[in-house]
Amino acid sequence: MALFDFHTHTTLSDGAADPLTMARRCLANGYGAYVCSDHVDDRTVADRVPQIVAACRQVAAELGIPALPAVEITRVEASLIARVATAARRLGAELIVVHGETLGDHAQPGVNLAAARCPEVDILAHPGLITAAAAAAARETGVHLEVTSSNFHGLTNGHVVRIATAEGASLLIDSDAHRPEALLTSERIDQVLVGSGLTPERAAAVRRDGPAAVLARRGLVLPQGAAAPA
Ligand SMILES: [Zn+2]
Ligand SMILES: [Zn+2]
Structure with a gap:
């Protein structure tokens, strides 16, 4: 798979x-698509999203792997998240990730809840000590909560799994x-999910169903080996 x-x-x-180097390692690791989700904020979104879109077009053309432009909205005040997410999507970002309240950063309080409530957001990344209220809001909107293989942000993976469950x-x-060496491998995915407190059965379900659900919510389908959506 x-x-x-x-x-x-x-x-x-x-x-x-650069994007081509990252995408080449994605191919080598068995990825079904390349997703570039570089950081944006309210000042950089207008210039950076078109760069990400162009890079993904180049990756798809040169490597033949589906390539999806995305963003990670990072260090933006909670009150501005919806506005930046809408701008990023209008400029061509297919997926919107928000940099959550990780213990590895001085994230703005309220970002988890604002992201979880925003229908334009797809993934609340590394949400740190996420509250039950934010997780419940994410369930309502369909925002996915991220378990991360980053050893910098992964301190709270067990908490995220517990509250999400x-x-x-x-x-x-x-x-x-x-960097390319930090991209996922099949073995690493299983290690991190089970290490975060999921049973092997639930880990397999998250691995199998999570990406498809995120894509389906936006009407995106990326069957293995298929062309990227226009
Ligand atoms: Zn990130
Ligand atoms: Zn982040």
């Missing part, structure tokens, strides 16, 4: 490798890779 990972970075923001919110695993 192809791997999916909707949270990766490149030199378009603070990553160490209690509130019925959907889970997804991503790498948040800033």
Whole structure:
């Protein structure tokens, strides 16, 4: 089964490798698509999203792997998240990730709840000590909560799994890779999901159903080996 990972970075923001280099490693690792979700905020969104869109077009043309432009809305005040998400989508971002209240950062309080309530958001990344109220809001809107293989942001994976399970919110695993070596492998996905407290059966379900559910919510379908949506 192809791997999916909707949270990766490149030199378009603070990553160490360019999109083609990252996408080549995605192909080598068995990914079914390449998703570039570089950081944007209210000041950078207008310039950066078109760069991400162009990079994904180049990746799809040169490597033949479906490539989806995305963003990670990062260090934006809670009150501005919906506006930045709408702008990013209008400029061509197919998936909207929000940089949640990770313990690895001084995230703005209220970001988890604002992202979970925003219908334009697809994934609340590394949400730290997420509250039951934010997880319940995510269930209502269909926002997926992220379990991360990043050892920087993954301190609270067990908490995220516990609260998501209690509130019925959907889970997804991503790498948040800033360099090719940090991208997911099949083995790593299983290790991190089970290590976060999921049973092997639930880990398999998150792995199988999470990416498809995120894509389906936007009308995107990426069957293995298929062309990227226009
Ligand atoms: Zn982040
Ligand atoms: Zn990130």
